[in-house]
Amino acid sequence: MEMFRNSVIQYVLLCFSIVLLTASPALVAGNDGLGFYVLPFIHTVTAVLLALIRPLDLTYMVKTQTLSFPKMPENRSEVFLDQDLAYELFPYVLTPFSYSFLLLSGSFIIALLFSTFGSLLVYRLHPFVKRGIIQCTQLLEALPDVFFIFSVQLLVVWIYKKTGWQLSYPYYTHEDLIFILPLLALSILPAIYLFRIQVLLMEEESHKDYYLFAKSKGLPEHYISVQHIFRNTLVESIIHLPTLIMLLFTNLVVLEFLFNSQGLMSLIVSDQPASTRCLLVIMLMTPFYVIIKVTAAFRHKFNGEKGASQ
Amino acid sequence: MKKKSNKRFKFGLISLSVFLLFSIIWPALVPEPDIIPFLHDEHGRSIAMPPYPPSADFWFGTDREGVDILYALIKGAKYTLLFALAVSSLRLCLATVLGLLFRRSFSSPWMAGFLQAFTFMPQSLLAIIWLGPFILYELRSASPLGFTGTVVIQLLIVVWIGIPSLAKMVAETADHLYQLDFMESARTLGGTPWHIAKTHLFPHILPRLVILAGRQLVQVLTLILHLAIFHIFIGGTTIRSGQAHDQFSLYYTGTYEWAGLIGSSYQNLMTEPYIVFFPVLAYTLLILLVNITVKGFEQQAGGRLRSR
Numbered sequence: 001m002e003m004f005r006n007s008v009i010q011y012v013l014l015c016f017s018i019v020l021l022t023a024s025p026a027l028v029a030g031n032d033g034l035g036f037y038v039l040p041f042i043h044t045v046t047a048v049l050l051a052l053i054r055p056l057d058l059t060y061m062v063k064t065q066t067l068s069f070p071k072m073p074e075n076r077s078e079v080f081l082d083q084d085l086a087y088e089l090f091p092y093v094l095t096p097f098s099y100s101f102l103l104l105s106g107s108f109i110i111a112l113l114f115s116t117f118g119s120l121l122v123y124r125l126h127p128f129v130k131r132g133i134i135q136c137t138q139l140l141e142a143l144p145d146v147f148f149i150f151s152v153q154l155l156v157v158w159i160y161k162k163t164g165w166q167l168s169y170p171y172y173t174h175e176d177l178i179f180i181l182p183l184l185a186l187s188i189l190p191a192i193y194l195f196r197i198q199v200l201l202m203e204e205e206s207h208k209d210y211y212l213f214a215k216s217k218g219l220p221e222h223y224i225s226v227q228h229i230f231r232n233t234l235v236e237s238i239i240h241l242p243t244l245i246m247l248l249f250t251n252l253v254v255l256e257f258l259f260n261s262q263g264l265m266s267l268i269v270s271d272q273p274a275s276t277r278c279l280l281v282i283m284l285m286t287p288f289y290v291i292i293k294v295t296a297a298f299r300h301k302f303n304g305e306k307g308a309s310q
Numbered sequence: 311m312k313k314k315s316n317k318r319f320k321f322g323l324i325s326l327s328v329f330l331l332f333s334i335i336w337p338a339l340v341p342e343p344d345i346i347p348f349l350h351d352e353h354g355r356s357i358a359m360p361p362y363p364p365s366a367d368f369w370f371g372t373d374r375e376g377v378d379i380l381y382a383l384i385k386g387a388k389y390t391l392l393f394a395l396a397v398s399s400l401r402l403c404l405a406t407v408l409g410l411l412f413r414r415s416f417s418s419p420w421m422a423g424f425l426q427a428f429t430f431m432p433q434s435l436l437a438i439i440w441l442g443p444f445i446l447y448e449l450r451s452a453s454p455l456g457f458t459g460t461v462v463i464q465l466l467i468v469v470w471i472g473i474p475s476l477a478k479m480v481a482e483t484a485d486h487l488y489q490l491d492f493m494e495s496a497r498t499l500g501g502t503p504w505h506i507a508k509t510h511l512f513p514h515i516l517p518r519l520v521i522l523a524g525r526q527l528v529q530v531l532t533l534i535l536h537l538a539i540f541h542i543f544i545g546g547t548t549i550r551s552g553q554a555h556d557q558f559s560l561y562y563t564g565t566y567e568w569a570g571l572i573g574s575s576y577q578n579l580m581t582e583p584y585i586v587f588f589p590v591l592a593y594t595l596l597i598l599l600v601n602i603t604v605k606g607f608e609q610q611a612g613g614r615l616r617s618r
Contacts, residue, residue, distance in 0.1 A: 006419060013423030014430075021431050025440055065557075142528045142601040144535050146572070147594045150579060150586065157580060170580070242429050250432035254536050258576070269438055269540065277439070285430035 003300070007293045014289065015282055019048050022278040044274055051275035058276050059086040060093070060267065089276060093267070097283060100256070100264035102179070104248050104288070107187035111244070114191040116230075119198035123206075123225055130199070137196040145189055145251040149258050152185045172261035182259050190247050197240050201233035238299045245288050316610050322603025326391070329596070333387035342385070345376035361582050370588040373575055377566075379585065383592050386566030390596070393544050393567070394534060397465060398526035401472045402519060408473065409480030410507070413488075416481035425478055433471045433529075434536035440467045445542045446549070453546055457564070460546040468533065472526065479522060480515075487514050517611040524604030531597050538563075538573030545570075568593050 026044040027037060051058060065080040122133055153170045160166045168180050205211065206229060214224045256263040268280050348356040360376035362368050370379040415421055444463055447453050455463065487493065488511070496506050534544065541547055543563040547570075550560050563570025571589040578585040 010419065010423035010426065013420060014426045017424040017427035018431060021427055021436060022439075025443065028440075138605060139598060139601055142597050143594055144532050144597060146535055146539060147590055150576070150590055153579060154583060154587075242426070246429045246432060249430055250434055250536075253432060253434050253438070254539050257539060265435070269435065271442075281431060288430070289426075 003297055007297075011289060014285075018281050018285075019045060019052070019278050022274045022281065023048050026274070048275045048278050052279060052282075055279055056090055058089040058279060059273070060089050060276055061086055061270075061272055063271065089279075093264070093280070093283075096262055096264045096267055097280075099179075099261065100252065100284060101287070103182055103186055103255075103263065104252060104284075106183050107190060107248060108244075110183070110187040111190035111194050114187070115194035115198045116234075118191075118195045119202055119233075120225065120230060122199055123202050123229075124221075130203070134196060134199055137192050137199075141189070141192050141196060143189075145185070145254060146258070148188045149185045149255060152181055153258075156181060170259075172259050178259065178261070182255055182261065185259075186248065186251055186255050189251060190244050193247060194237065194240070194244060197237050198233055201236050202229055205229045205233055205236075235299050235302050238295045241292050241295060245292065249285075316606065318602055319606030319610055322599050322606055326599055326603060329387055329599075330391050333384055333391070337381075337385045340381075342381055343378050347376065361578075361585055363582070364584055371582070371584045373585050374578070374582075379571070379588055382566040382571055383568065383589060386563075386568050386571060387592075387596075389544055389565045389567035390531070390534065390569060390593075393461075393465070394527055394530045397468050397472075397530045398523050400465070400469045401476055401526055401530075402523045404469070405473050405476035405480050406519060409477040410484055412477075413481045413484050416478050417485060421478070425474055428475050433533055436471050437468055437533060437537055438540050438542065440471075441537065441542050442540070445547050453548075455546070457545055461544065464542075464544060468530065468537075472529070476522065476526065480519070483515060483518050484511065487511055521604065521608050521611065524600070524607060527600050528597055528604065531593075531600065534569045535572065535593060538569035539576070541573055543567060543570035543573060568596070 023041060023044040027041040028035065062085045064083045064085060066083060068079060068081050122130055125133075156167050156170050168178050170178075170181065172178050172182075202225075211224065211229065214228060215221075252263070252265050253269060256266045257269065264280055264284055268277050272280075345360070346362075347359065349358040349362065351357045360372050361374050362372045362376070364371040368378050368380070370383070372378050373382075409416065441464060444455060445453075445460065453460070493506065493510060496510050501510070537543075541549075541561040543561070543565075544567045545563070545565040548562040548564055550562065551558060561574050563574055568589055572586060572593060575585045575589070579587075
């Protein structure tokens with residue numbers, strides 16, 4: 001119960017800190033250029049907080065350029081008029097939200113599945129091969145997501161050129177809300193990360209006493225690995241969940257832009273009022289915050305039952 | 311095992327320095343090749359115009375303006391590397407000071423709640439939101455900041471963004487060290503806080519800080535790349551227009567820094583992949599090298615640090 005209360009308090013703090021962060025550009029950029037603007041910043045923060053109370057009134061901005069012809073006597077030329085239009089956020093934002101949310105959770109699940117099966121497979125391999133695989137993943141993990149995104153896009157086009165079979169459009173269009181490719185590109189890095197963690201943890205786990213005990217009892221190797229080692233490492237890998245989710249969020253920013261998709265992150269990145277940005281971030285993060293806290297509570301309980309130290 | 315990783319560390323470090331030196335020296339010796347607007351055959355007929363695909367003349371091809379990509383890569387490497395190095399070392403210095411000064415408050419649940427925001431507001435997103443208004447100006451007007459101003463503000467913001475989470479890491483490391491047995495005895499024997507910090511904490515925390523710095527370098531390089539995808543290049547973005555509508559704006563990097571080369575040309579991915587893919591490959595290679603160096607150092611120091 002106390003854990004629940006703490007989580008709620010932390011959630012409120014987290015939301016407040018997101019408010020501060022989204023309002024923070026007002027701290028340095030004012031009407032007269034660079035500077036340090038404390039009062040405007042406080043104004044912005046209160047404005048965001050007030051706006052968050054009534055989320056249905058929030059708007060999002062769209063920049064448009066319309067072709068127009070200025071009045072005559074001057075030379076007859078065409079110019080583009082810049083316009084900022086504000087629309088109501090609410091029914092509209094649900095589509096981008098569900099798109100981004102599905103991408104995030106889909107990649108999360110793919111990463112989880114891949115690392116589960118991958119680590120169980122690798123576990124049985126020769127130690128030499130295993131070490132090689134771990135070192136490879138260590139190096140791959142640092143590669144920029146942009147590299148993977150470009151590779152996936154080029155690969156699809158290359159396959160299409162060679163065989164005439166199109167897996168999917170390489171870009172998002174209004175007719176075709178592509179899903180498979182971004183999902184693939186988004187899940188590569190988290191999958192590698194989680195896979196490495198799992199393999200390392202399983203390796204560590206198999207040096208513990210209970211493994212030796214189970215083995216000397218004559219239990220078959222696959223039974224021990226699935227029933228005991230895998231379960232324990234899965235619980236241990238929960239500590240790395242926040243990092244995994246940060247990885248997903250970071251990659252999503254670039255991914256949506258590069259696939260030209262109309263997701264929530266591209267909306268946040270585009271020129272929006274602070275209150276809108278804030279609400280969108282909170283919307284997107286809440287489910288994942290719940291996941292982190294629930295799994296952490298589960299891990300706590302699991303370790304408590306086992307009587308382990310931490 | 312230990313010897314091998316040492317070798318790896320040396321290999322990474324040496325090749326990175328060679329990269330850097332080459333990038334500083336080569337452009338000083340060899341002038342930038344002129345842009346060739348047309349290629350002619352022996353009868354004087356023009357047979358090609360930029361972008362030229364990779365060939366014996368242009369090893370990595372040229373971009374749409376005719377800029378030789380290989381030369382641009384060589385010239386730009388130093389900006390990317392030096393900026394990333396500057397950011398990660400500044401981050402580390404500030405974070406160490408803050409983390410050690412406010413070590414206690416970093417472990418409070420309040421702070422944890424606050425800092426968790428950096429999990430969901432990734433650094434790339436924050437940097438884009440902050441830097442966008444400074445770097446991306448309206449077309450047909452001039453950039454509001456000069457080269458130095460741009461670099462300074464980019465440095466400030468990119469450094470600032472990483473500090474809270476890094477300071478927390480430093481604080482946690484120091485906390486862990488302070489709980490070790492020898493610290494207890496040092497306190498019992500009456501060492502002053504400054505003495506303890508100097509003689510007992512510092513030698514232990516230093517290799518860990520170097521490892522953190524290396525990881526920061528990889529992180530910063532990725533961050534720079536993300537910024538470049540949103541047309542925020544180190545040293546400023548030059549915006550030119552292909553046509554009247556802003557949709558056709560073209561973004562150029564003045565310094566040829568690597569991320570900028572990628573960011574200014576990724577629209578060409580489907581038509582002329584080599585314009586984008588050589589810089590992307592180079593960037594990937596750079597990150598790989600940094601990573602090899604860091605991992606090598608980690609393994610080398612690993613024997614001494616095995617107390618986690």
